[in-house]
Amino acid sequence: MGLRGRVSLSVGWVTLFLMGTDLFIVSPLLPFISEEYNVSSAMTGWMVTVFAVTYAIAAPFFGWASDKNGRGIFITFGLLLFSFSNVLTAFSPSFTWLIISRILAGLSVAAITPLIYAIIGDIAPSNRRGTWLSIVVSGHLTALWAGAPLGILLEYFLGWRSVFVVMATLGTILAVVNFKTWKYVPRSDLTRNQLEGNLLRILGSVSVTTIWAISMYALYVYLGAALYSENRFSSSEIALAVIFYGIGAVLGSLISGQFTDRFGERKISKVTLFFLTLILICLGIFFSSGDWIYFFLFIWALVGYAGFTSYQARLAVEYPEERGIVLAWNNTALYIGITIGSIIGGYVISNWGYPFLPYFCSIVAIISFVLSTQKVQETKKESADSTDT
Known part of the structure; x- marks a missing residue:
């Protein structure tokens, strides 16, 4: 470098x-x-x-x-x-x-x-x-x-x-x-309409991020309240839990970059989304296990944000000529997912309580995994067709 x-x-x-x-x-x-x-x-x-x-x-x-x-x-x-x-x-x-x-x-x-x-x-x-x-x-x-x-x-x-x-x-x-x-940095010299024929495909691709955000933030928004309710954590213990989560998120992002460059954006993004489902199930099982919760919060953030980072890298590769608008839409999808996640998380808590929330998020995560597989395959096929022509 x-x-x-x-x-x-x-x-x-x-x-x-x-x-x-x-x-x-x-x-x-x-x-x-x-x-x-x-x-x-x-x-x-x-x-x-x-x-x-x-x-x-x-x-x-x-x-x-x-x-x-x-x-x-x-x-x-x-x-x-x-x-x-x-x-x-x-x-x-x-x-x-x-x-x-x-x-x-x-x-x-x-x-x-x-x-x-x-x-x-x-x-x-x-x-x-x-x-x-x-x-x-x-x-x-x-x-x-x-x-x-x-x-x-x-x-x-x-x-x-x-x-x-x-x-x-x-x-x-x-x-x-x-x-x-x-x-x-040179300005792009593209003169065509970058959204022509691509908007629906772009929205389909970034919908994966919306579902991912729901799976992460439906629980994270209520994490402090859940730890207090289920584990009787003090304020300092809740703060420590957030620190473990934050460090996991940063390391997950950094490690994801290394693995993405080595094994490819598509493979890493799909693998991390799949493992996110398993981690959320484990989080649900061990949520009230005392100090073990710190470890599982760390792993949850590590895997979850590795998935987000690798998927951003995948979008940057798959839409090289519309990179700005695609990554902007992806950030919009992220905020929509956060908003929806907070609403749904509140509904889940009101009806089934905090312990069910990690399991609900795991179901949402597997939907994100399935969507990513379908949408990426379609995008890859269309990109190959356009290259051939």
Whole structure:
């Protein structure tokens, strides 16, 4: 790997770490924000909802536009908007302005996260694409167990507003760094309509990610409550469980890149999705087994995020001319899956209780595995046909 490759990966990793921190830090801060603006916890939860909905709607547009006009300019724009939105979050005079700020934040991250994945996919050597993508994905996942706790620590000393001021400052610095890093990446010279005849195929492919996200987040969203209810875990034990999960997610992403480059994107993505089903069954069996739960949470995240990373690499390979829009749609599919998963998870808990949740997620995971096999085979066949012609 040359110097430019190292710089590109470092910039992508740090940028996605900041985006992940912005995503994961809001939920722990909601009680302080609720108290500040004198609104209910359910009302402050809209900060997360409007961010996710805006992201899901806007990401495909930025992916399409970047395929036609280059990615660097949109990433830079997104970071500048990110800084502005976080300043607005920090100094919002009312809760209405706070909600507006999170809408702008969702818009900004939609212009950054999927395009970082896409531009890394563009510049990575073909035999190292899985590894390069796994490295930048690990930046986003590291925020889960490192970025969010750092933000909480900052809130403890300086208040919740300071968290968004710091992120705004870092966003401005990264806007300059990203502009200088990506301005050398050539713009695609494709003039045809990249979505012509492909939209349904793309949506079919990214639906695998939606189902995967349901299988992961239907349980993860309620993990703390489940550990408290079934294992009587204290706050510190729940925090330790999340750390084990977060470390597993990062390692799974990194290991997946190495295996993907060695054995191929299709094989690794299918194998990991299949094993995710088995791990979730084991998690259900051993959920109330005391300290063993840490091990199974680690393995669950390791296998689950290895599947996500390898599938992103597979999409980058299978759609080389529509990489931006496909990875953007894939991120939209991820957020849709997270939202649906949280809703279904609540329904499962209400009707059958926490112990049934891992088994439900295992059923969803096997559906994701079957879908990935079918859709990938169709895509592969169509790609081969187009190559022959």
